[in-house]
Amino acid sequence: MKRSSWREYEKEIAHDHYYYARSCIRQNFFPGSETTFLRIMRDVLGKDIYDDPRHTSCTGIGYHTDIVPLDTTMAVVARQFALMTEAGYENMAVSCITSFGLYTEILETWHEFPETEARARENLRQATGREFRIPKNIAHTSDLIFHNREEIERQAVRRLVDAATGEPLKVVEHIGCHYAKIFPKSGIGGSEFPYVLAGMVEQWGGTVVDYPERRHCCGFGFRNYLVQANRGFSIANSRKKLESMAPYKPDMMVANCPGCAMFLDKWQYALAEMENTTYGADGRGIPVLTYEEMAGLVLGYDPWEMGMQMHQVDVEPLLDKLGVKYDSAAKFLGRGGKYIGAPKPVAVNSFSGDRLYRIKQ
Amino acid sequence: MSAIEWGYGINAPRTMDLDRNDIGPAREILAEMPEWGACIACGGCTATCTAGNLTSFNFRRVHTLVKRGEYAGAWAEMNKCMLCGKCRLVCPRGINTRGVVRLIKRKLGDY
Amino acid sequence: MKKVAVIGGGPAGMQAALSLVQMGLAPVIVECSSALGGKLKDWHQLFPSMTPAHEVLDELTGQIADAGVEVMLHTEVEGVTGQGVTLAGGRKLEADAVVVASGFDIFDARLKEEYGYHIYDNVFTTVDVERMLNKGAVALHDGSAPRRIAFVHCVGSRDEKVNQKHCSKVCCITGVKQAMEMRTLFPEAEIFNFYMDIRMFGPGYEEMYQSAQQDYGINFIRGRVSEASPTIDGRLQIKAEDTLVGRPMKMTVDMLVLLVGMKAGGSNAKFSAALPGGGITLSSSGFVAPVDLFAGNVSSGLEGVFYAGTVSAPKTIGESIDEGAMAALRVAEYLKGRK
Numbered sequence: 170m171k172r173s174s175w176r177e178y179e180k181e182i183a184h185d186h187y188y189y190a191r192s193c194i195r196q197n198f199f200p201g202s203e204t205t206f207l208r209i210m211r212d213v214l215g216k217d218i219y220d221d222p223r224h225t226s227c228t229g230i231g232y233h234t235d236i237v238p239l240d241t242t243m244a245v246v247a248r249q250f251a252l253m254t255e256a257g258y259e260n261m262a263v264s265c266i267t268s269f270g271l272y273t274e275i276l277e278t279w280h281e282f283p284e285t286e287a288r289a290r291e292n293l294r295q296a297t298g299r300e301f302r303i304p305k306n307i308a309h310t311s312d313l314i315f316h317n318r319e320e321i322e323r324q325a326v327r328r329l330v331d332a333a334t335g336e337p338l339k340v341v342e343h344i345g346c347h348y349a350k351i352f353p354k355s356g357i358g359g360s361e362f363p364y365v366l367a368g369m370v371e372q373w374g375g376t377v378v379d380y381p382e383r384r385h386c387c388g389f390g391f392r393n394y395l396v397q398a399n400r401g402f403s404i405a406n407s408r409k410k411l412e413s414m415a416p417y418k419p420d421m422m423v424a425n426c427p428g429c430a431m432f433l434d435k436w437q438y439a440l441a442e443m444e445n446t447t448y449g450a451d452g453r454g455i456p457v458l459t460y461e462e463m464a465g466l467v468l469g470y471d472p473w474e475m476g477m478q479m480h481q482v483d484v485e486p487l488l489d490k491l492g493v494k495y496d497s498a499a500k501f502l503g504r505g506g507k508y509i510g511a512p513k514p515v516a517v518n519s520f521s522g523d524r525l526y527r528i529k530q
Numbered sequence: 531m532s533a534i535e536w537g538y539g540i541n542a543p544r545t546m547d548l549d550r551n552d553i554g555p556a557r558e559i560l561a562e563m564p565e566w567g568a569c570i571a572c573g574g575c576t577a578t579c580t581a582g583n584l585t586s587f588n589f590r591r592v593h594t595l596v597k598r599g600e601y602a603g604a605w606a607e608m609n610k611c612m613l614c615g616k617c618r619l620v621c622p623r624g625i626n627t628r629g630v631v632r633l634i635k636r637k638l639g640d641y
Numbered sequence: 642m643k644k645v646a647v648i649g650g651g652p653a654g655m656q657a658a659l660s661l662v663q664m665g666l667a668p669v670i671v672e673c674s675s676a677l678g679g680k681l682k683d684w685h686q687l688f689p690s691m692t693p694a695h696e697v698l699d700e701l702t703g704q705i706a707d708a709g710v711e712v713m714l715h716t717e718v719e720g721v722t723g724q725g726v727t728l729a730g731g732r733k734l735e736a737d738a739v740v741v742a743s744g745f746d747i748f749d750a751r752l753k754e755e756y757g758y759h760i761y762d763n764v765f766t767t768v769d770v771e772r773m774l775n776k777g778a779v780a781l782h783d784g785s786a787p788r789r790i791a792f793v794h795c796v797g798s799r800d801e802k803v804n805q806k807h808c809s810k811v812c813c814i815t816g817v818k819q820a821m822e823m824r825t826l827f828p829e830a831e832i833f834n835f836y837m838d839i840r841m842f843g844p845g846y847e848e849m850y851q852s853a854q855q856d857y858g859i860n861f862i863r864g865r866v867s868e869a870s871p872t873i874d875g876r877l878q879i880k881a882e883d884t885l886v887g888r889p890m891k892m893t894v895d896m897l898v899l900l901v902g903m904k905a906g907g908s909n910a911k912f913s914a915a916l917p918g919g920g921i922t923l924s925s926s927g928f929v930a931p932v933d934l935f936a937g938n939v940s941s942g943l944e945g946v947f948y949a950g951t952v953s954a955p956k957t958i959g960e961s962i963d964e965g966a967m968a969a970l971r972v973a974e975y976l977k978g979r980k
Contacts, residue, residue, distance in 0.1 A: 171759065171760050172760065173759075173760075174751070174754060174760070359754065361754035361755045361868075362754060362760070379870070379871050380870070380871075380873070381870045381871070381872055381878040382870070383870060384868060384870070397537045397538060398537070398538060399538070400536075400537075400538040401538040401539045401540055401541045402541045404538075404540050404541075405540050405541040405542075405543070408540060409543070416873050417873060439536070440540075442534055443534075443536065443539075443540065444540070544888055544889060545880075545888070545889045545890060545891050546883065546886075546888050546889070546890040546891075547890070547891055547892070548890060548891070548892035549891075549892055549893050560858070564855050564856070564858075565855055567854045567855050567858060567860075568851050568854045568855040569854075570839075570861075571863065571885040590885070591885070591886050591887070594883070594885050594886050595886050595888075597860075598883060598886070598890065600886075600888075623851065
């Protein structure tokens with residue numbers, strides 16, 4: 170694709186000294202990704218990043234489902250900023266797209282309506298006695314990996330290519346809606362042709378699949394998932410994307426949003442069980458990676474150390490294609506060799522001729 | 531198939547997919563009555579429609595759907611028409627709307 | 642003989658110059674490009690009569706040559722006053738009055754990123770189509786004939802996302818015209834026009850629209866295309882709502898034509914800024930604002946400065962020519978009795 174326009178949407182990204190704001194749900198579904206991020210930032214890039222156990226959820230999911238009022242959300246976000254200020258940091262590195270969107274939106278709201286900032290400051294003062302400074306720079310953590318993609322390439326042990334043939338891997342990139350759809354200027358490449366993940370994929374040797382439903386939402390949508398009766402709408406969105414990308418036979422998906430990575434991965438299980446349909450070219454599911462996992466594989470990290478055994482769709486076919494050496498027997502061994510339990514075999518991971526994906530024509 | 535009780539299904543798409551819709555019957559109607567193509571969807575027909583004011587029948591919407599290849603239910607909808615002919619008097623583009631009703635019924639009887 | 646500087650050698654400027662000659666005045670056309678004609682040079686046939694554009698162009702340029710009007714080509718204007726114009730490099734061209742006929746700019750379709758102009762090979766603008774028609778080479782990027790063509794109305798018009806809130810007026814009829822030209826070239830193709838409103842304001846336009854629907858089999862769908870994306874076979878998937886049935890729709894097309902709007906001329910802001918005390922004022926859309934839209938529609942409010950054509954709003958070629966004549970009349974009235 171002739172993607173030249175992304176350079177018109179480059180934003181300021183701080184070079185060092187970050188306050189790390191974690192995601193709530195990633196630590197359950199992709200539990201090794203944030204650890205991998207810190208490892209890359211510190212060990213590979215030599216950056217100073219502060220991982221603060223005191224910070225809380227940003228309330229984004231509660232806010233977007235109308236459970237948490239805006240004033241409460243602003244006060245919680247103000248507290249995160251206060252913790253950052255107290256720790257002596259000015260740059261926020263945000264792990265979650267929902268949080269990143271929320272922080273960006275709240276800062277914009279405070280800028281446009283200063284009385285809302287005054288109220289948030291007052292609420293925080295009354296509740297906790299804390300004060301805060303507005304962050305100098307807010308970046309999503311995928312921005313930071315993008316920012317350092319060349320240095321990561323220099324230290325890489327492999328590229329995103331088929332180890333046997335040298336062919337570039339075909340990668341579907343999926344950007345969380347709140348990364349740049351709220352404020353296109355806040356995302357690398359804007360909202361129509363975002364480049365934050367595509368830039369990593371291309372830098373590290375893969376090719377990006379531009380398929381018809383590339384811009385479409387994964388369907389997570391907060392209340393649309395949280396209310397069971399609404400999930401038919403949520404899963405239908407993911408199916409729409411999967412049907413649209415399947416003909417390109419992608420080797421993997423990579424996402425920068427906790428919800429998207431989770432749903433694109435786990436809905437493949439549900440679709441296989443409900444409809445007997447899988448979307449990978451080999452009749453199995455399409456592995457879904459976080460960008461930290463993708464960077465970690467390029468840097469030669471052990472997939473099980475990065476928590477990739479927690480994926481719904483098995484990643485082994487991808488690892489084999491990349492030529493990653495891994496210990497199959499160690500997949501479900503946790504810290505200290507303790508067995509963490511293994512899931513039952515399910516349709517999305519099976520491999521038999523009668524399960525070849527079928528796109529409904 | 532799994533025996534899992536999901537508590538929800540998968541929503542069917544509402545999108546009209548013009549790559550998959552069979553436009554053939556609509557084209558046949560247009561070939562017989564090219565003036566049907568000149569509809570500007572003003573809704574005059576529906577405003578005056580004897581049936582449409584007392585039932586869910588919306589002539590403008592249903593015949594436009596037929597034009598896009600969306601035939602499901604069109605025949606049954608057209609059966610609500612009383613063939614009174616008022617719509618034809620109203621039409622600013624001079625379309626034989628009564629004829630459109632009869633053509634849709636004839637061509638789409640099987641749908 | 643009194644001298645009048647005419648900025649711009651398009652239809653309005655050329656007609657202004659011709660009418661000024663008729664009134665015994667001495668016009669000088671200052672044109673930034675290498676030839677007279679303005680954007681008319683690129684057009685193929687003109688709606689609604691399908692008159693070849695070169696006939697109108699040749700008529701005007703021929704008369705200019707016959708009348709011996711002085712023409713300065715390759716000359717940029719930096720500033721305007723009632724006493725003349727400042728040219729690039731600071732040189733002054735003194736005049737007794739000035740007609741600003743500097744026209745409009747074509748909206749840059751790349752700004753509507755979601756349509757993928759200059760990203761996907763088979764996305765064109767109406768300007769590209771006119772050029773292809775002129776070359777007699779309307780085809781897809783690979784030289785093949787399109788089987789399905791979609792026109793998108795209001796690209797860079799009526800759209801606050803790209804700061805173009807105004808209606809460009811002539812795109813709807815251009816879309817009808819080009820759809821009919823496509824039908825003639827590709828009798829088997831399916832052709833769709835996606836519009837927000839159809840605005841058929843001129844003589845014969847509505848009749849042309851009806852004929853496009855009825856005789857040419859063009860499908861008009863009321864709904865704005867939200868995005869274009871590539872398909873695996875190198876075509877384009879587009880999405881819209883068919884608002885008249887209230888359902889989203891999608892389809893794959895071979896060729897996407899963007900009806901690009903008329904954007905205020907880039908020099909308008911320059912002319913306005915060069916007179917800090919006011920004089921040349923701009924409307925919110927960036928076009929110059931005449932003193933009123935009735936009897937004063939070619940008057941700037943600044944002594945000795947007059948407007949003609951699309952410098953003040955989107956207009957057809959006929960309307961621009963009319964305004965050229967009108968501006969010349971106002972200049973003559975203004976100069977009458979002055980030393």
